[in-house]
Amino acid sequence: xxxxxxxxxxxxxxxxxxxxxxxxxxxxxxxxxxxxxxxxxxxxxxxxxxxxxxxxxxxxxxxxxxxxxxxxxxxxxxxxxxxxxxxxxxxxxxxxxxxxxxxxxxxxxxxxxxxxxxxxxxxxxxxxxxxxxxxxxxxxxxxxxxxxxxxxxxxxxxxxxxxxxxxxxxxxxxxxxxxxxxxxxxxxxxxxxxxxxxxxxxxxxxxxxxxxxxxxxxxxxxxxxxxxxxxxxxxxxxxxxxxxxxxxxxxxxxxxxxxxxxxxxxxxxxxxxxxxxxxxxxxxxxxxxxxxxxxxxxxxxxxxxxxxxxxxxxxxxxxxxxxxxxxxxxxxxxxxxxxxxxxxxxxxxxxxxxxxxxxxxxxxxxxxxxxxxxxxxxxxxxxxxxxxxxxxxxxxxxxxxxxxxxxxxxxxxxxxxxxxxxxxxxxxxxxxxxxxxxxxxxxxxxxxxxxxxxxxxxxxxxxxxxxxxxxxxxxxxxxxxxxxxxxxxxxxxxxxxxxxxxxxxxxxxxxxxxxxxxxxxxxxxxxxxxxxxxxxxxxxxxxxxxxxxxxxxxxxxxxxxxxxxxxxxxxxxxxxxxxxxxxxxxxxxxxxxxxxxxxxxxxxxxxxxxxxxxxxxxxxxxxxxxxxxxxxxxxxxxxxxxxxxxxxxxxxxxxxxxxxxxxxxxxxxxxxxxxxxxxxxxxxxxxxxxxxxxxxxxxxxxxxxxxxxxxxxxxxxxxxxxxxxxxxxxxxxxxxxxxxxxxxxxxxxxxxxxxxxxxxxx
Amino acid sequence: xxxxxxxxxxxxxxxxxxxxxxxxxxxxxxxxxxxxxxxxxxxxxxxxxxxxxxxxxxxxxxxxxxxxxxxxxxxxxxxxxxxxxxxxxxxxxxxxxxxxxxxxxxxxxxxxxxxxxxxxxxxxxxxxxxxxxxxxxxxxxxxxxxxxxxxxxxxxxxx
Numbered sequence: 022x023x024x025x026x027x028x029x030x031x032x033x034x035x036x037x038x039x040x041x042x043x044x045x046x047x048x049x050x051x052x053x054x055x056x057x058x059x060x061x062x063x064x065x066x067x068x069x070x071x072x073x074x075x076x077x078x079x080x081x082x083x084x085x086x087x088x089x090x091x092x093x094x095x096x097x098x099x100x101x102x103x104x105x106x107x108x109x110x111x112x113x114x115x116x117x118x119x120x121x122x123x124x125x126x127x128x129x130x131x132x133x134x135x136x137x138x139x140x141x142x143x144x145x146x147x148x149x150x151x152x153x154x155x156x157x158x159x160x161x162x163x164x165x166x167x168x169x170x171x172x173x174x175x176x177x178x179x180x181x182x183x184x185x186x187x188x189x190x191x192x193x194x195x196x197x198x199x200x201x202x203x204x205x206x207x208x209x210x211x212x213x214x215x216x217x218x219x220x221x222x223x224x225x226x227x228x229x230x231x232x233x234x235x236x237x238x239x240x241x242x243x244x245x246x247x248x249x250x251x252x253x254x255x256x257x258x259x260x261x262x263x264x265x266x267x268x269x270x271x272x273x274x275x276x277x278x279x280x281x282x283x284x285x286x287x288x289x290x291x292x293x294x295x296x297x298x299x300x301x302x303x304x305x306x307x308x309x310x311x312x313x314x315x316x317x318x319x320x321x322x323x324x325x326x327x328x329x330x331x332x333x334x335x336x337x338x339x340x341x342x343x344x345x346x347x348x349x350x351x352x353x354x355x356x357x358x359x360x361x362x363x364x365x366x367x368x369x370x371x372x373x374x375x376x377x378x379x380x381x382x383x384x385x386x387x388x389x390x391x392x393x394x395x396x397x398x399x400x401x402x403x404x405x406x407x408x409x410x411x412x413x414x415x416x417x418x419x420x421x422x423x424x425x426x427x428x429x430x431x432x433x434x435x436x437x438x439x440x441x442x443x444x445x446x447x448x449x450x451x452x453x454x455x456x457x458x459x460x461x462x463x464x465x466x467x468x469x470x471x472x473x474x475x476x477x478x479x480x481x482x483x484x485x486x487x488x489x490x491x492x493x494x495x496x497x498x499x500x501x502x503x504x505x506x507x508x509x510x511x512x513x514x515x516x517x518x519x520x521x522x523x524x525x526x527x528x529x530x531x532x533x534x535x536x537x538x539x540x541x542x543x544x545x546x547x548x549x550x551x552x553x554x555x556x557x558x559x560x561x562x563x564x565x566x567x568x569x570x571x572x573x574x575x576x577x578x579x580x581x582x583x584x585x586x587x588x589x590x591x592x593x594x595x596x597x598x599x600x601x602x603x604x605x606x607x608x609x610x611x612x613x614x615x616x617x618x619x620x621x622x623x624x625x626x627x628x629x630x631x632x633x634x635x636x637x638x639x640x641x642x643x644x645x646x647x648x649x650x651x652x653x654x655x656x657x658x659x660x661x662x663x664x665x666x667x668x669x670x671x672x673x674x675x676x677x678x679x680x681x682x683x684x685x686x687x688x689x690x691x692x693x694x695x696x697x698x699x700x701x702x703x704x705x706x707x708x709x710x711x712x713x714x715x716x717x718x719x720x721x722x723x724x725x726x727x728x729x730x731x732x733x734x735x736x737x738x739x740x741x742x743x744x745x746x747x748x749x750x751x752x753x754x755x756x757x758x759x760x761x762x763x764x765x766x767x768x769x770x771x772x773x774x775x776x777x778x779x780x781x782x783x
Numbered sequence: 784x785x786x787x788x789x790x791x792x793x794x795x796x797x798x799x800x801x802x803x804x805x806x807x808x809x810x811x812x813x814x815x816x817x818x819x820x821x822x823x824x825x826x827x828x829x830x831x832x833x834x835x836x837x838x839x840x841x842x843x844x845x846x847x848x849x850x851x852x853x854x855x856x857x858x859x860x861x862x863x864x865x866x867x868x869x870x871x872x873x874x875x876x877x878x879x880x881x882x883x884x885x886x887x888x889x890x891x892x893x894x895x896x897x898x899x900x901x902x903x904x905x906x907x908x909x910x911x912x913x914x915x916x917x918x919x920x921x922x923x924x925x926x927x928x929x930x931x932x933x934x935x936x937x938x939x940x941x942x
Contacts, residue, residue, distance in 0.1 A: 034874050041882025044817020044857035048883065051816035140802070190842040216821045216829060216883040267819070268917050300822040515881020515918060556797030670877045670919060677920030701826040701915065707913040709921040739920075773883050 022567070023531045023596075026497040028524035032666035033534070035520040038514075046265040049220040049236030050297045057222070057293035058087055063122035063132035063149055064305060068160075068376035068694015069172070070153040072122060074133060078146040083140035089149065092121025100251050102276055105243060105344040106435040113173055114181045116341035116379055118251075118278040118285075124153070125172050125340035126378050127696045128305025135294065158376040158694035162314055162335045167374045172340060172374045179460035181342055182372045186354035186429035189365035194329025195320045202401040203318030205330070208390045208744060210312035210337065212686040213383045214706060215515075216300040217267020219307060222279060222584045223287035224326060230258055230282055231586050237542065238514050239274025240552035245544045247344075248284060263542035269514030270678070270680075271382035271503045271554070272308045276344050279306070298768040304698045308381025309688055310349055312337040313390045317357075317368070319398040325406055325413045329365030330358060330398075334390075338372050339379035346380055347372060347435065352486075355431045355440070359388075359395050360447040360482045360632050361417045366429040376694035382554075384675060385737040388485065389682065389744055394623045396481040396745025397763060408476035409456065410749075411480065418482060421446040421723070425638065441628045442484060443733075445658055445723040450484055454634035454656040457718060463638055474640040474649070477754025481746035482634045484655070487734015488725075489555030489730045494547050495565040497526070497573050499617040503597075504536045505573070505608025510550015511562035512542030513636030516736065517667040518558055522579055524663055525563045525730070529570030531596045534608070549622070556734025559663055561623055563730045568621035576619060580612035624747025629725045629733035633657030635676075635742040643756040646773030648751060650680060654716045656740070660724045660733035668735055672717040681707045684766055696732060715739075758783075785851045790815065791859025799846040805839075806830040808846035809856060817857040817886050817905060821915070828914030831887035832856045838894035857886035860893055868934030872927035880918035887914050892928050900935035 040046045044771050077089035079388050092099050101115035120129040132149060136142035164170065165179045172179055195201060215474030222235040232254060237244060241261035249256040266273065279296060287294040298306065317332030334357075335349045354370035375514045403410035419426050425441035432438055455461075458480070467478040495509040511518055527534045540546050542553070551561070574594050581599035582589035584607050592599045600606040635655040641648050655676060663667055685705035689697045698704045717739065748762040752770065758779040764771065787796045790813060797812040804823075809815050809832070818841060821829035825843040832841045833855040861867040866874065869892060879885045888911070895902055897912050902910070907928045908921075916924065 035877070037882070038874045038879060039864075039866070039887050041879055042866060042873055043861060043864065044815070044886055046882050047816070048819070050820070051810070053811075140800070214917060216827065216881065216915065217819070218821070244862050266881060267821075268881040270917070300824060300827075405874070496875040515883070517880065666877045667880075670880060670923060673922060674880065674918045675920075677919065700824040701822050702824060706917065707927065708915065709908045712920070713908065713922065713925075715920060715922060717838075 023528040028534060029663050033520055033524055033664055035517050035667065036523065037519050038518060048217055048265045048267055049222060050486065052222050052235055052264065054222065054224065054293035057295050058135045058137065059139040060278060060286060060294050060296040061134050061139060061146060062130040063134065063146050064302065065120060065127060065129040065131055067124060067153050067155050068127045068158040069156040070124050071156065072120065072124060072203065073131060073152040076150040077132065077674065079150065080145035083141065083145050083148060086134060086145045087135040087137065088135045088290060090149045091131065092119045095119060100436050100572045102344060102608065103247055104342065106347055106668065108182055108347060108433045108435055111183045111342040111347065113176055114342040114374060116278060116282045116343055116704040117188065126376055127694055128378055129340065130278050130282065133286060135286055135290065160375055160377065160690055160692065160694060161337065165375055172376065180371055180373045181338065182347060184351045184354050184370040184431050185366040186366055186431045188429040191365045191367035194365035195331065197419055198320035198328050199323040200321045200405050201318055202398055202405050204397065204401065204763055205466060206315040206394045206397055207489060208311050208313050208393055209765050210309050210377065211682055211686050212304065212307055212309050212688060213270035213272035214567060214704065215268030215270060215273050218300060219273060220297040222295045223283040223284045224293045225287040225291055229290050232258060232288065233260045234284060235262040235264055236775055237263045237274065238266040238512060239554050240511055241542055241544050242510060242550045242552060244276045248280065251281055252284060252288065261544040263512050266514045269689045270384045271386060271776050274514065275308060275381055289776045296472055298643040300701060301699050303706040304688065304694050304704060305378060309339055309378045310380050310383035310386060311390060313353055314756055315394040317394055317398065319402055321406065325408050325416050327361060327363050327417045330363050331367040334368065334370040335373050336370060337375050337377065339377040340374055343378040343379045343381050345382055346725065348382050349380065349386040351431050351435060353391045355429055356388045356484065357395050358389030358488065359392055360419055360484045362419055364602045368429065374614060377690060384678060385485065385741045388741045392481065392483050392741050393744030393748065393765065396742065396749060400749045414482060415448060415451060418447040418451055420448060437626065440628055443725045443727055445632050446706065447482060447632050448656050449722065450633040450656045453718065454480060454636050454654060457656065458654045460636065461469060466754055474642050475754040476638065476640050477750040478636065478638045479749035479753055480636040481735060481742040481748045481749065482633055483632065484739040485556065485737045485741055486628050487556035487631060488560035488625065488629040488728060489557040491623050492551060492624040493561035494550045494622040495562065495566045496547055496620045497569045499573065499613055501613050503608065503613050504538065505530060505532060506538045506540065507566065508546040509539065509541045509562050510547055510552065511558040512552045514553055516671060518553065518662065521559055521663050521667060522562055525566050526570060529567050530573065550782055556736055558780060559732050560629060560728050560730060560734055563732065564728050565621050565623035567729055569619045572619035572621060573617060577609055580615045580617065581607035625728060627727040629660060629727065631659045631733045631735045633738050635746045636662050637746045637750045639747065639754055641751055641772065643755065643776045646769035648684065648767060648772065650712050650714065652714045655739050656718045657735065657738035658722055659735040660721045661721045661731035662719060663732055665719065668719055669717055671736035672739045673715055675737055676715050676717065676743065677707045677712050679740035679743030680712045683744055684768065687766055784847050786847055788849045788851060789853045791855055797846065803846045804842050805844040805846045805849050806841035809841060815856055815858055819883055819886055821883065829884050829887040830893060831890045831914065832891050833894045836894065838891045855890065857889055860889050869931040872930040877921040878919060878924040878927040880935060884914060884916045887899060888916065888924055894915040896932060896935040900932055900939045902932065
């Protein structure tokens with residue numbers, strides 16, 4: 022491994038950029054095949070109902086329409102989508118790949134139209150005659166727990182699982198407490214909203230009985246296995262091909278009903294089937310996330326020491342349990358205490374179904390929600406104790422001497438019941454954040470009215486999980502010209518995988534980057550692999566590369582020794598040349614005829630925890646409810662920085678996504694379960710004019726001891742603390758009114774309502 | 784209906800249906816897939832192309848309306864593989880991640896800076912507020928645009 026002049030740690034410009042800047046990338050929507058058919062989906066216009074009739078005869082009569090598939094074409098039982106993280110109670114709540122008999126959310130697919138063009142297929146949608154009997158909808162915790170309306174009649178309840186996060190004895194801690202703060206908090210329903218909607222191209226090779234699915238993202242290897250099982254094919258008969266992907270953020274690339282339906286149609290009709298989702302459809306169909314209500318309390322002693330936490334979280338997971346639908350639920354329970362020392366914990370996270378789009382993950386799943394609840398409680402505790410909020414946080418932050426520090430154990434186990442914070446001093450990033458933010462100076466403005474607006478500041482701390490197991494695989498091949506090709510299971514969702522992986526490879530092999538090539542994320546390249554999710558690609562893929570590179574250098578040494586007729590151990594290898602003490606040497610290109618190929622699989626279930634702090638300065642207009650973010654600073658320690666350019670870009674991008682979460686993005690429904698968001702004009706993503714003053718500082722003072730690469734999963738640091746820190750800054754700004762911003766988003770009308778309510782009370 | 788227009792200096796003649804958008808026509812009939820479609824509602828700006836010097840949402844314009852027009856797409860911003868100063872600045876400042884919104888960002892900025900090479904940060908942000916990026920948080924895109932102004936100023940000085 023190169024130790025000086027390394028690519029690792031350097032702001033290497035991305036090799037991906039060239040094709041994206043010249044319009045020569047290839048996204049799935051850009052793909053085309055001779056004679057392909059276009060698929061579009063007829064989706065339920067009701068939130069909860071029974072399908073009384075589907076008549077597609079008029080649609081089939083339209084010129085250019087080739088077929089219409091419904092649930093009745095799927096055989097006796099409509100297949101359901103398997104879980105990625107199973108648990109004992111979710112089985113009956115799995116999503117059927119098409120709605121038959123009953124529909125449970127607005128947007129649930131009930132028919133597939135296949136036609137010569139997308140336009141014709143869309144015309145045909147309007148010609149399908151469907152009759153529904155509308156049923157009352159379950160939309161929130163109240164209607165869910167009334168259990169008057171059941172989404173699944175055979176189940177006695179709408180609750181799919183209850184996860185319990187436990188540590189020590191919370192009840193004893195609360196009995197001893199000097200101060201207890203408690204409240205109800207809520208984070209609204211959102212979705213990741215990658216700029217490229219989903220899409221797929223499915224091709225069936227009847228002669229060889231092989232299926233090829235292009236447009237894969239996130240976890241192609243798991244999805245291939247899922248698809249093979251569902252299509253009753255051997256795994257080797259299915260290829261998942263990754264092309265360029267326009268953003269993932271947790272939602273894109275999970276196994277969705279449309280994936281199966283396109284492949285099913287491709288085989289049934291032996292035609293290439295292409296589907297590109299439209300934006301309205303995207304909002305109704307891709308995984309939602311974040312809708313969580315908390316009723317939680319925190320116990321402290323007089324001196325500000327946290328004694329315990331307990332309470333309940335209620336996560337609205339939508340109509341079905343999707344492959345990773347439980348991840349945000351169990352995460353919210355396990356990670357709510359975040360970077361703080363909380364010795365006694367008893368949290369129950371209840372996952373319940375509703376007549377909304379099924380949920381999955383979105384950047385920082387469960388962690389963003391949990392951090393909001395925790396940081397609101399900390400702010401309330403500082404008030405109740407009449408203690409400085411900075412001192413209170415600092416007192417309870419974990420330090421280096423406490424590592425590894427066990428978080429709460431979560432049961433039922435999904436294989437990751439227990440976990441430890443791995444390394445770091447959480448006070449360091451906190452102190453650095455205070456310093457760079459000029460906290461003391463800005464604190465003078467806190468709660469003050471300046472030019473008609475109230476100023477407020479706040480600081481929050483967080484941990485971010487990374488390096489999700491189980492493994493990643495790669496292969497290195499020495500080419501005839503002495504260059505090396507890397508094949509890796511990690512997939513690209515736009516985050517710069519190619520550059521980062523080649524930086525690691527280049528240093529490990531001690532070759533220049535332009536002597537390397539990379540192929541990634543397609544299942545035809547490697548026997549096994551995983552993908553990119555849970556901030557894992559750099560740690561897991563990077564560690565696999567280091568192993569394969571070491572093997573390749575060993576093989577190089579052996580081959581060079583043969584050519585020089587010396588003992589392999591007498592050779593030293595540096596910068597692509599094997600040298601003997603006698604001055605003779607062999608460059609790597611000279612052993613190319615040996616066709617060196619090395620493979621490695623890196624296995625680990627040990628997560629990493631990047632950590633840090635975020636501080637914000639806001640100005641609130643109490644008359645309009647508008648909040649301006651004057652400055653946001655996030656400081657995180659990521660163990661080891663591979664590429665500061667891409668890391669910085671991701672942390673900053675995450676921060677701006679976070680402001681969308683806090684202020685403007687909401688997937689609202691009416692009381693019948695109709696989604697009220699139809700376009701990006703209704704779902705308000707942050708724009709270039711909204712949040713210009715953001716700064717990020719990343720350090721690498723505490724490498725993870727758990728992975729050879731030292732790096733921790735990163736890129737979510739900007740988003741995790743943002744709900745908590747902004748809500749606290751708003752509450753601090755408006756402290757003369759005494760408002761408690763406990764419900765997100767902090768839209769102008771919500772803040773205005775809070776101010777008005779406070780004024781009435783006074 | 785037969786329509787002819789100039790794309791990046793090349794004359795093309797196509798026969799789109801009356802309802803075909805310019806975006807779909809460029810992507811599917813002309814075969815230039817660099818122009819991306821992110822929403823089809825005119826909100827996200829990914830599909831922006833330059834029509835007769837003005838930045839236009841190609842998802843809101845019909846192909847037949849482009850008859851006789853001079854169109855510049857992402858493929859025509861640089862000179863093939865050679866990147867323009869604006870493209871180079873995007874690379875240097877990491878003004879893109881997934882690359883999906885990038886064509887619209889580049890065409891919008893190219894149109895703006897060609898007309899107003901002295902545009903200040905506020906003006907650039909204001910114009911770019913019609914283009915949504917979900918990856919970068921915009922700050923590096925603004926930095927890239929600010930840096931690229933110099934090259935546009937020099938070009939304006941030449942003509």
